[in-house]
Amino acid sequence: MLAFFRAISKSWVANVFFVVLIISFAAWGIRDAFHPQISTAVVSAGSHEIQPADFKRMFENYRKQMMQQSGQMMTAQDAVAAGVDQRMLQELSGSEALAEFIHRLGILPSDKLVADQLKKQPMFFDSVTGKFDEKAYEQTLAENGLTPDKFLASLTDEIAQDHLGAGLAAGLKQPLAYGAVVAGFQLEGRTLSYFLLDPHNVQPPSLPTDQQLQALINQHADQLKRPEMRVLSVVRLSAKALAPSLTPNPADLQKMYNFRKDSLSTPEKRSLVEIPAKDAATAQAIAARLQAGQAADVVAKAYGVQPIAYTDAPKSAVADPKVADVAFGLQNGQVSGAVQTGLAGLAVVKVTAVTPAKAASFDELKPQLEAQARSDMATQKIYDQVQKYDDAHSTGATLADAARAAGAAPVQLGPISAQGVGSDGQPVQGLSPKLLKQAFALAANGESDMMDDGAGEYFAVHVDKVIAPAVPALDEIRKPLTQYWMSQEMIRRLNARAGELAAKIRKGETLEAAAAEVHAQVGHAVGVTRVSMQQNHSLGQALAEQLFTAKAGDIITGQTAQIPVMVARLDSVSPPAPAEAARMVVAQRDRATSQMFADLGEAVTAAAKTAVKPTSDLNRARTAMGVSPDDLPKAAASGAKPARAP
Numbered sequence: 054m055l056a057f058f059r060a061i062s063k064s065w066v067a068n069v070f071f072v073v074l075i076i077s078f079a080a081w082g083i084r085d086a087f088h089p090q091i092s093t094a095v096v097s098a099g100s101h102e103i104q105p106a107d108f109k110r111m112f113e114n115y116r117k118q119m120m121q122q123s124g125q126m127m128t129a130q131d132a133v134a135a136g137v138d139q140r141m142l143q144e145l146s147g148s149e150a151l152a153e154f155i156h157r158l159g160i161l162p163s164d165k166l167v168a169d170q171l172k173k174q175p176m177f178f179d180s181v182t183g184k185f186d187e188k189a190y191e192q193t194l195a196e197n198g199l200t201p202d203k204f205l206a207s208l209t210d211e212i213a214q215d216h217l218g219a220g221l222a223a224g225l226k227q228p229l230a231y232g233a234v235v236a237g238f239q240l241e242g243r244t245l246s247y248f249l250l251d252p253h254n255v256q257p258p259s260l261p262t263d264q265q266l267q268a269l270i271n272q273h274a275d276q277l278k279r280p281e282m283r284v285l286s287v288v289r290l291s292a293k294a295l296a297p298s299l300t301p302n303p304a305d306l307q308k309m310y311n312f313r314k315d316s317l318s319t320p321e322k323r324s325l326v327e328i329p330a331k332d333a334a335t336a337q338a339i340a341a342r343l344q345a346g347q348a349a350d351v352v353a354k355a356y357g358v359q360p361i362a363y364t365d366a367p368k369s370a371v372a373d374p375k376v377a378d379v380a381f382g383l384q385n386g387q388v389s390g391a392v393q394t395g396l397a398g399l400a401v402v403k404v405t406a407v408t409p410a411k412a413a414s415f416d417e418l419k420p421q422l423e424a425q426a427r428s429d430m431a432t433q434k435i436y437d438q439v440q441k442y443d444d445a446h447s448t449g450a451t452l453a454d455a456a457r458a459a460g461a462a463p464v465q466l467g468p469i470s471a472q473g474v475g476s477d478g479q480p481v482q483g484l485s486p487k488l489l490k491q492a493f494a495l496a497a498n499g500e501s502d503m504m505d506d507g508a509g510e511y512f513a514v515h516v517d518k519v520i521a522p523a524v525p526a527l528d529e530i531r532k533p534l535t536q537y538w539m540s541q542e543m544i545r546r547l548n549a550r551a552g553e554l555a556a557k558i559r560k561g562e563t564l565e566a567a568a569a570e571v572h573a574q575v576g577h578a579v580g581v582t583r584v585s586m587q588q589n590h591s592l593g594q595a596l597a598e599q600l601f602t603a604k605a606g607d608i609i610t611g612q613t614a615q616i617p618v619m620v621a622r623l624d625s626v627s628p629p630a631p632a633e634a635a636r637m638v639v640a641q642r643d644r645a646t647s648q649m650f651a652d653l654g655e656a657v658t659a660a661a662k663t664a665v666k667p668t669s670d671l672n673r674a675r676t677a678m679g680v681s682p683d684d685l686p687k688a689a690a691s692g693a694k695p696a697r698a699p
Contacts, residue, residue: 095674096142098149100156101210105677110198112141112678120695125472125480126489129678138674146667147658152210154661155217162212167205170212172372221653227645232638235645240629240637242580243600247621248568249576249613250547250554258542266527266534274524282468282476283317285492288456289464290438292431292509299434301426306533309422310415317421320367320415324406325380327361327373328353330399330447336391339401343388349403365408382402385425432509439511442503452515465523468520488512547618551610558608564622579625584637590614 094102103111111431112129115137120127132138162170171177177190193205222436261269270277326349335356342352353360363371371377373394382404383389389402445458456463466484468476471493473484491501492514500515527534554567568575586597596611596619603609603623612618675681 093673095677096145096149096667096669098146098386098665099153101149101153103145103149105673106198107142107203108145109677110672111145112138120486125474126486126493128490129675129680132678133675133680136682138671138678142669142671142674146669147662150661150665150667151214152660153665153667154657155210155213157664158217160213160217162209162216166212166377166609167209170208171205217657218654221657222650225646225650225653227642227649229391229638229642232642232645233634235641236634236637239583240634241601242582242627242629244577244579244624244627245600245621246564246575246577246624247579247619248564248571248573249617249619250551250571250573251541251617252547254571254573255543255546258539258546261535261538261542263527266452266531266538269538270524270527270530271533277530278522278524279476280470280472281493281522282470282520283492283516284465284467284520285469286452286463286465286515286517287488288442288452288459288461288503288513290435290442290459290461290503290511292428292435295434296424296427296431299427299430301423301430305426306419306422307415310418310424314413314415314418317418319411321381321410322365322367322370322408323380323404324364324366325362325371325402325404327363327376327380327394328356328401328403329358329361330356330391330401336399336401340388340390343401343403365406376400377401425437428509435509435511439503442513442547446502446513454514455513463515463606465517466516485510485512488514492516492522544612544616544618547616548612551618551620555608555610558620558622564620567620581628592619592666 072492091100094104095108112132115131116127116129132346134291147595172185176193177185194201199207199441259569262562328339328343328349330339339352339356342355343349349360349362361372368377368381371380375395376392379389379392385404385407391399392402394400438461442455442459442461446452446455450458451551453463466481469481469484469489469492471489473481473489475481485504485506487504491504495501495514495516497516497519501513501636503511503513507514550571554570558564558567565575581600583601585600586592591614592600593612593614596609599609599611600621605623605625608620609623610618610620
């Protein structure tokens, strides 16, 4: 749902709906001008701000995600060149303005609601005991560059946005008249007569000359130009790769088991239902009905309350400790009396299932213990190898000699681009972003120290050769270039012949006579719709667009999705059948409603920006990313000025 708050408004219906809100908050948007403050924020929206450290964290998360998806290196300079910094400022200005806007509307979740939402974050709870782990909470936040205050503020904003979104979505439905217009457009039928020209219908082209191929290279030099490539010698030391070859000591495994068996055992778990009661008499009545075998949801509904159910939960997972104590003291199927809870007054508890605790045996845990032991052994051995490498390298040994001293061997890779792609255009496996960045930061014949790549992985790299960016010579790409030239020349000849035949038809020659000139058969397509073209791509996009913009009687030509070229006459245009259009209106109503909801969300963001007037500072954003004006092309650097977000 949060994604619906992220863009710029397009819906006129939503804009009209929110004009009152914009006017209401216009005064708030100018109030802060009378109380100027010095701010270091990258984005400011009333009481909501994004400081440089937070922007840096967001950018680094984005950068890592992009590198994982593409398998290519992305530097901060690359991101600026692609406009990532400016897009992030736009999106963050909108999201922060929206959070501030909702806060001013008075949509504020209670502390209890925030606490309940916090309990749904499994990474903050001990996997064995099920209890909230303060250390895990703080450690997880720290690993992500957050503090508890920042996380709770973000969680509060998310809950408020969810509630606003739920309110806007309630009862929203696409008007049937709008659906009928869309169905009429999508199901409009077109009937055509046509014939196809294939390579047999024209004179085949001769092989291109070197001059023609060179001209093609010159025409597409920017697309053909290869980036800088490098040949590398790499030494890798990997705990993960080494671990499977190691054999743990059985005595060490037994020690590990003795130390960890309690934490790895499964505690007793229970399924239970808790039904709140307003007083002791009600609790007694609820207990009686449960003991009589009535379903818990039926009993709860009779008293106007919601049952609280737990399925196969350890004692620590039951929110109320007093309920937990009672539930884990009952037998399976047993019902308690009135329980004085710590959260909701009185309640009645029924246990519906009991799963006994299970102690983990050595044999059960052995595979896990062996894997951990191998990992620990490998980590230690790799650490020793790193020390040996560093000792040798620090005394002047080359990368190859230092590798031998550590019991390893260098591997030559390349040519490789800065994005980790080989000369064949395929990604080269085993190159981490850090290794690539280091390799392309070195000069020719440069050599790195042994570097930590995380998770027990280490590398050292030597630049054997630097190949400057260049357009490939004709002989290097002659075969694919010739194939491309021949195919384009064939398509040109087919289109020219189709144009000649179409001109004859427009002057009065029949379609059948034109088809006979090229020994083609006339075909007929009846009731072609935009929907069918979306499912069948045989015509190609350009030809399909011609078909649905032509008038009855028009002659059109164009290439199909493959090589053949079509010559066609549009015979008729017909409206959709009412029953078919009605089915489409019903079938697509939910999707259209979702689109309206998205438009409404865009209008909310636009209203928030108008009322709050967020500001952003491009210079601070780039500084936070680690980019200085000296790193940027002049055009990009000159545009890096503080700006008010639109």
